[in-house]
Amino acid sequence: EVVMTQSPATLSVSPGERATLSCRASQSVNSHLAWYQQIPGQAPRLLIFGASTRATGIPARFSGSGSGTEFTLTISSLQSEDFAVYYCQQYNDWRKTFGQGTKVEIK
C-alpha cells in the first residue's frame, strides 16, 4: 500500500499570505495525485488532479506541482473561505490512499 504523508499537520497563515502544503508518497505515484479541500461539516471538494490540473471552478490561486513522490499545493493569497483541511490522495494504485491532512488555520 502506498503511504501518503502530509506536512505540516497544521499551518497558521494570515489572510492574503501564501500557504505551501507538502505531500510525500512512499513510492512513485507518477502524476496520479489529487488534492481535496474539506470545510468542517462538509464533504471534500476536488481542487487539483493529475498533480497540477485545477478542477472545474477552482480559483487560480490554487496550484499544484510535483511528480513521483513529492508534491506541493500552493495557495497564493489566502482568502477567508480557504481556511480548511486539505488532503492529498494518490490514485496510481487501486488502493486510493489519502494523506492524514493539513489544517490551514487563521494566524
Add this chain to the structure above:
Amino acid sequence: EVQLLESGGGLVQPGGSLRLSCVTSGITFSTYAMSWVRQAPGKGLEWVSGISSSGDTTYYADSVRGRFSIFRDNSQNTVYLQMNSLRAEDTAVYYCAKARDAVVVVNTAFDCWGQGTLITVSS
C-alpha cells in the same frame, strides 16, 4: 447538476449489518466507477471500496475486505455498500464519490461527493 445522495446510516450494534445507498442524478451513471470513502469522527479520509462502471470489478480496503460488499444497479443510478459484521472502528461518516473520468476505475480522482451518512456502531 450532478448530485449524489447517500442514505441508510444509523446506529447499529457490533456484529450487525447495514446497507448504504447512494442515488445519483445529473450523470450517465453507467459510465462512471464509484467509490465509498469514510471518515471517522475527528479523523482523516479513508478509501473503503470501489466498483467499475459495469460492476464487474470491485476493490476493497484491507480493513473491510470479507465484511463489506459493494454493488450497483445501473438501471436505478445507485451504488450500494453492504456492511456486515460491523465493528466499533467502522463508526464514521460514509461518503460515496464519483470517478472524474468515464470508464476509468483506478487512475482517476473523485470529482463529486455526496453529503455523507453517519454510521455508529455501538452497543
